[in-house]
Amino acid sequence: MSDVESQKPAEAPPRKLPRDARRLQLIEATIETIARQGYSRTTLSEVARTAGLSHGLVNFHFETKDKLLVETLLYLAEEYRLNWTQAVEAAGPSAPEQLYAMLAADFRPELCTPGRLSAWCAFWGEAQGRPLYQEKCGSNDEEYNRRLEELCARMNAEHGYSGDPVRSARVLRVTTEGVWLDMMTLQAPYPPEEALATVMTCTAAFFPRHFTAQGLIAA
Template identity: 40%
Template sequence: MVSAPRSTARRGRPPKSLTAPQNSGRTQRPGTQRAAAKEATRLKLIEATIDSIAHSGFADTTLAKVSEGAGLSRGIVNFHFTSKDALLVETLTHLADEYTGFWKAAVEKAGSDPAARLSAIIDAEFHPTVCNRKKIAVWYAFWGEARSRPTYLDVCERQDRELLETVQALCAELVVQGGYETVEAEDVATGLMALTDGLWLDLLLTPTRFDRNGARRVCMAFLTGMFPRHFPSTGAAVPAA
């Protein structure tokens, strides 16, 4: 008599031949899902912080108000951020990364021509994604605190320095291409950045009079004065020959 083969299945699990077919579709691992959920919650808290600072200012922005604005418990806030200062630093870093990533993407998309790249930076400066009254109010709040907060100052200076160096390098290329012997690239870059800062302030203080297209025209007129062969009076960048 031949005995039946012994089942190799573990207790509580049917033999392999009887198990349901494995799902061939890719599924997200539990660890990845948890990380994604954690990041989504973190961003929700940062957005609530931006809303609170824009509406109430620094002093009246508290962890309790942020949790209420995000629709989350105070315990969730404390889990992600150990203090109000930690939350504020993360909020500033988020804004800086968003802003820098936005203009860098615009420059990359513009190609290799320095005039087109400079024009793309101006377009990015006044795009509603980064240039809106709420975010500008928060930027000015952080700038106001930066003098006495080294961490804030470091984030702001690092972001400003990277943009200024990029604009200056592009201006230097235009000086060589166009033979603008009397133009100093550093001065043009500093002037252009000061101009965009002032126009951002206009949006914050006089939003009903602010015009994005008008702000862009002001910047392009400045570049026309500096690099007339690359930026005609129409405001469009002329590619290098």
């Protein structure tokens, strides 16, 4: 690349995109804005600036801030659901393989980013966000919790463990969520690999013949 080419400014996002692509662009800009500004201070104008688009274009696609926030939460929730369900489906048939895949999915680099973690924490933590979260994401949480409990129950039935599967699943879920929050509140957050090792340490306390801090013990 020549010196002249290297000094060229980054190209602005194209003005004409398919409707779905433009909406996705604005949702991604909303995630970035929430991460930087917080839930309550996110505005349509700030999202437009982040996306490099006009305020009117944001209005055209979402009409109000509330609609934009709802669509952003639904997008994040479906992204998260697909992330872990596809990971479990792609894993082997055994309970240890599927349990590892389900827990490790939370720390995939494309999902476990500072921006997405900040956005999730904002939706969890804001007074305005909690009712919205419960209304829009409650069924996804129930599906996740049910599958995690089923896998813990299978670990008992198929591998001779005896812990309460509901309680074991709850501890694993709370540990995973706690690590996400920890990564957001520390001034020098640890990387996703260390976060997963922390969750695996907890998993090994319940299922020591199948897990260590390094992950799944090979059969």
